[in-house]
Amino acid sequence: MLIIQSNFKRAAMLLIAMLLLLGLGSPELEAAAHAKKGGEHGKASEHHKTDEGGHEKKESAHHGDSGHHGPVKSELTFVKKLRYSWLVAYMFFLSICLGCLFIVLLHHLFDAQWIVPIRRVCEHIACLIWFPMPLLALPFLLWPSGIYDWMLADPTTDHALKAVVKKWVFNPMGFYGFSAAVFLVLGYLARRLRYWSLQQDFAEAEDGEYEGKLDRIEKVITFFARFLLGHLFESRPSVRCSRMMNIHASYGIIMFVAMLTTACFAWVKALQYQWFSTMYGVYYFAGSVWVTCATVYMLMLLHQSQGILQYVIRRETYHDIAKLMFAFTVFYAYIHFSQYFLIWNAAIPEETFWYVQREKGSWWWIGQTIIFGHFFLPFLLLLRSDVKVNKSFMPLICIWAWLMHYLDMHFNIMPLIYPDGFTIYWTDFLAMGVIGGMLWSFYVKNLGRHPAYPQRDPRIAEAMGVYVEPEGGEPAH
Template sequence: MTSASYTAPPGVKRLQQRALVVGVVFTILFAVGLVLDRAQFFHSYLLAFAFWGGISIGSLALLMLQHLTGGGWGLVIRRVLEAATRTLPLVLILFVPIVVGAHWIYRWTDAAEIAKHPTLTEKAKYLNLPFFTIRAAIYFAIWLLLAFFLNRWSKLQDETANREFTKRMRVLSGPGMVLFVFTVTFASIDWFMSLDPEWSSTIFGFLFVGAWSLSALAFVIAVMAMLSKTEPMNKVVAQLHFHDLGKLLLALVMLWSYFAFSQFLIIWSGNLPEEIRWYLPRTRGGWGAVALAVVILHFALPFLFLLSRSLKRNASKLAIVAILILVMRLFDYLWMIAPAYTGEHFHLSWMDFVGPIGIGGLWLAAFAGALSKRALIPINDPLYETVLEQRHAHAGH
């Protein structure tokens, strides 16, 4: 078998074309909101960025994880993960409007607001736009460098069959995971926790480490379910691989739930005014209903479904659970972001839907384009033969 044997099917190119059309149309429609209601536009834009940017950033974590752990499950999804990480330059571009529109997004950019609250004055050395921008540049520089080397070495391994690149990718992934946790922790504090600058949580950063990794895995499973229906991936991907991915999905659902519940339990039991202020508007009225929906549809149902061995081995059923989790990830971001502006008043804007669709179309077009440029399986990886053996062993099961 050669790399040409694993060329992306025509469906990937069709996805790119359709996603681009949808992305352009809905982004233009979304841009109308910039004129009609500038503040709401940037609030909805942050929501869209959290969702799609999180998939790119979370894919980097999964890419490094599979280099560290090995296993057939990691090999079959590697090219999907690499394609997702190659959208990081687009995510960097998408971050620019957040800096430009920071005045409409973050209270700490308003001098009058700072003067009214002593807490904001104390935090001004950290929460100021120049330093905010510098920190973001550092985060993206680290993510882009990690993605660049992991993608480059993977490509060189394909071209040269030099297995030394496998070792390089594994060696880089160790410290890379440490850097990932630190950068995502601080990025989530800067971009999302600072929406309510008088509130803080030591678990918040870890919550996003879990959330973005979970988003990425759910997306990868949905893509793999699509690819495994046709050649060439149906000759490689086995039920065993989906079973492994399903187990990892269950683990990440539990990890995210653990962080989310731990944060809530600690703050609820402490019952301090400066801490419960974040949860009060998010647990009342319409936002309380959203919170309940997230608990049921993001944790309870996926948890119960993923306990089933047969479901995890069924690509289509596993993909349905993954898509459910993806949809609820968007609502979870909405639940975290929107009440910072609306308070207890439940409000949904048409831009909360148009924005993620428009940005998502552009992101999916970039992803599909990246996916179609390389073979879907790294055939010169040492695990390639193992994956084929796993496929043949489980053929017909």
């Protein structure tokens, strides 16, 4: 088994290296294509001079109609298809990592005991934000001009780039600065939450494996926290670990919202930088948590069948994660409908063109599929309590959720290169396989290296349905 995993990882790394080489060669290919087009335009200009200006008027009208679509699109090459396929797959898996981080933050903010058995699984997935995810983002971060048209636009003439807010993001320094901030901030938050969670497992052990060391950032944070929690370091190690995780969650939820919004704005919404939407971050967040609940449900079934989480996951745990999935089914529909209704009611060209483009060809049918498949179908199915705990039927709903979320990402990104309708290319399967395989190998490695669930969390007994008699007294009646 280890040999298979090792060979799989090598194959995945080789595929990534090939993709990077393709990215390195693409600027020359695109430059050659532009040069060829330039020659054709030169010949065309000579023809226009002898045509009494008739064709010039038509060309000028054509460019006027495409004012909201930015610079003239380059030729659709294999490399361009591969980059867009990679971006769709990347945002799909990033949403699961972000959703798991949100579940961990939710647990520490509200002391939700039902999350304890699955918290370690969510911690491992959240920690994929650093390191694998930055590596997998290189194909579109190192050569963004092949995807993002604002890189080729002139900020002095493009009115969409003159907006004060967009000037901060749509420039090379802002793009790379915000991208780095997403990985550093969320990666640090996820890893420190997992660090203190793992330290809690050794807090009461006698073998001396407990460390509980504060890093420099935590020393600054706890310096201010002393005013509210003066007994923070005088308590038992296990309680100290819980308080450190609570502290990280208290400021982390704010950083999480800011960085998630930054990521989806800089990497997806920026594909059509002329578009205005204040709800896009919430829209991506709702879909992320929704598909994360489906993913965690499937992992619970898998690990319980393997005996890893056999004694800690109960029927109520499945019911609770399915209830959270049901809640975000409704929340996603509410956000999506609210955004569409407001844009339709205002009828501002800077906002409506995004939906108009996605109502052409077969994209209209994809939109209808998302409406019914992302909301109505799971809403009606998850209404029943017995369905939420049905281990034969819920996997079908979870697989359906993966499909709908992928269609959602496809619907957001791919109309730029396939304006006539929905198209599936083999690079879509390649990108999903490579990114998913890499992340799965890292997850399995971390899962085998650490305990599968928080063994010494004070709420683990309650989550398992075990009554523990209070220390130093008689049980309450």
